[in-house]
Amino acid sequence: MFAEKVCAVTGHGYTYAQTHKMSVTFAASLRTKLKLKNDDKVAIILPNIPEYPCTILGVLQAGCIASMMNPVYTSHELKRQLEVIDCKAIVTSKISYANVKQAMNELKINIPVILVENEGLPEGTIKFAELAEDFNIDVDCLKSVHRSPKDVAILPFSSGTTGFPKAVVLTHESVVAMNNMIIDPEVVVIKETTATYQAVLPAILPFFHIFGFNALMVNQLTQGCKLVTMPFFKPDFFLETIVQHKADVLFIVPPMVVFLGKHPAVKPEHLASVSGIISGAAPLSATDAAAVLSKNKNIVFRQGYGLTETNGVISVGRNNDGNHAAVGHVMANCEVKIADLKTQEALGPGQEGEIWFRGPNVMSAYYKNEDATKEVLEGDWYKTGDIGKYDDKKYLYVTDRLKELIKVKGFQVPPAELETVLRTHPKILDCAVLGIPDPISGEVPKAFVVLQGGQEIDPMEILEFVNKQVAVFKNIKEVQFVDSIPKSPAGKILRKDLKQKYC
Template sequence: MVKWSDDILKELHKEEVSGIPLKVYSNRPQTLTETLEESARRFPDKEVFITDTTTITYREFQKRVNNVAYQLQHRFNLKKGDRIGILLVNSVEFAICAYAAAQLGAIGVILNTKLKAKELQYMLENSGARVIMTNPQWWGHIESIRDAIPCEAFFVTGETVPEGTLPFSELDSQEAPIMVSAEVKEHDPIFIMYTSGTTGLPKGAVMTHFNFVHTILNYVNCLELKDTDRTLIAIPLFTISGLAAQLATFIYLGASCVLMPQYDKREMLRLVEEKQVTHIMGSPTVYMMALAEADYQSFDWRSMRRIVYGGSPMPTDVIETLKKWLPQVVLTNAYGLTETTSPTTLLPMEYQLSRKETVGIAVPNGECRIVDPDTGKDCPPGETGELVVRGPFVIPGYWRNEDATQKSFRNGWFHTGDMASMDEEGFIVIQDRIKDMINRGGDKIFSAEVENVLYQHPKILEAAIVGVPDPVYGEAVKAVVVCRKGHSMTVEELLDYLKPRLAKYKVPKYIEFTDQLPRNPGGKVVKHLLRTI
């Protein structure tokens, strides 16, 4: 079995958490607040946030976090365990709200800015959020449901705020006379993030300080991150990758975050050069779109040393193009879920090219098994089954949803719902979501296998494979394809390409060409939207 370095492993020891033996970091902060306090002490005048219009130091950030925490505590009587809705774009205000909630011992309810009013209503009702922080552009959604949600106060950023709301600056700019403190312990909840399920109501994943701290330490140790690093946060902070893998990790380090309000491929190319970014994280689409720009090589990315990708398979040609353009960069595949507070596996740097088809091995304090989804028995090496994981980064369960918690969290193991295989060395290949696996008359078809063949075609930019109803076989294979700019192809041309490369039953019965694939904010393709014929 491939293992992480002895320097990392010696930092771990076994500890029982709720009766479950877990590998935990021995010398760890207890709370997210502690990580900010330490970085502000070490680097008071260092830039923690950099935008196109401003910078903010650790000293200033900590002061503004405390100002907000004080106002919420003393003016609005928020206390430990209360919920604070956060519906904000990537911004200093987002970070202030998240860390103010942590300092109060409150729970930040992290909301997706792409959701509509009814979706937000369910989450705010379910969480019982007492206040909400938002930007002017989302206020219309909140205003339309304000009588149906439990929020008692509405804070809006910007100089002029709508009637019936309060300016966020009232919290942010009034200096607190004391430092706010609360009796917060490491197993106390810190955030609720709602999963983007395709069926049923979304589930509120409850994360603890303990979960976040172990995620942070996994990223710092495995990626060899330093306080001199500078990350570009181009993905939304309301995703677990943006919030945990970038924001919380880099604040723990005392490093710097360059904030993009929303992803734009040319802005990303420019900002890396202009702000001397050393680290970036995103779905494969983030990089594919940037590399599709004809002049991408005219941007100077020599400062970059670590590129992390995940969320879906990275096409081989994209990996090769990145390495050719940026030979100094280490490419790291990361696999994780909201329920695992980001990384479950990471690809060690020495295997970045030789095992690029995998998502790497279990993080140092994690355990992974492949089990038969019907019997729960372990599968032999190389055989496909459901990936189940255990570790201090796995959340305790879902908010006010005991049925869903018991279904997904069993005997200390989280059942991911992902079909995968693991070889004798511990490298894991993700095949498909269980619900996305196609069963064509008893033949099991994993979409990733067919998608990988499609991605090798020089005219194809993006592709997705889904199962659609079939009167004879139960399910049939459908391909949805996006061609590269300036290229087109016919169904017959694509079939001629696929037939020599795939078993007959894997060749798509239906092929659809489109301008873009529907994606969620984390960059994953929303496949249920493609299952029409």
């Protein structure tokens, strides 16, 4: 029997039959042992491991709502997200437990915490196996679970166009619509499993990220793919996994593309088994794609474009279209409008404006955040905050960003979050954070700091102060002292003016 998923580190894994049985058992345990009800929220704070699909499918089968969070987040970051969703249980691992526990203590909440490990569990936690492998449990309780297409399925987090991370409301209907789109014959990447063939995909993009959740996990399970879960990215380990498991397809982000194409350690033999690559989460240049293809000209290389608010997809390149500069064509049953930045009127081919999108995969709202929702939803149009254009052949291009987010290795880093931390330092009067180009990460955060009168401080002290409070990918890499931060009459940071003056 083909394996569904296997851990690249330990070799431990499950078949499709085992995953189904465990997810149903886990769902029944959530209803009977933990007394969870329809629409209760469950936070999933896990790295990419074979148990992840069992966990999230079980949560959904129990009639609950899954909220995926980054397992490397600090207690400060987790506290903010746990506070937003008011969850009734948490599934995590010993790697994240200390930060989870601290966040819970600060919020003064006492809810069940389920750990995926089997040994050495902290007192008061629940072993995942006790819920997912109790095969004597009566699963008939699940017959009373009724979900409609309009019910909420998942609450992933996104920073939207500005500000702090917000929980994105994605319904069962929108998730299914997205996954139906990408099995279009012109789009599909993974060939469906047969009696003699099973495609292999290294699952390196995190499942808590919408690209990893939908394109890597959910969609590839529908195709019968073998997922090789990778809980972290290390260059040598990544290459070893590709070769050892004879990977057919890679779903990756631009820094990984650059690594595969330009790093001298990557040889043609490392990519010999690969037939297709899709890059997403941030735009990529055609020259970076060409560098990869120089090592295996038979690879079908494509870019995709999407956001958490669109279930991870707006457009993707079609098979063998060869246009590596574009982010492909808009998905079936969806529309894109290039809106004039002043009038919001639709523009024609070759004209740049804000990318607006509508389709069955768009979010319903930001959870419990009506003001932020109104900022980005104009009727049934979602305003992406990205600048782009399309050509006469309807290829879509992403050329710039209106929104303030910094894209580090495909992850969103909101400047406002880092600025809030900076302002708590007693020697700092004012500050602003911008993304600056970086050859490895795409962008990295840089802080511009105005000190309190008469104060002096070593930039390294500022870096240490901020970076210990945030996840590694959010770390500020550089500090520059300035006399003032340019702002509008309303007090909004004028980031373009700051960039023009100092960058």
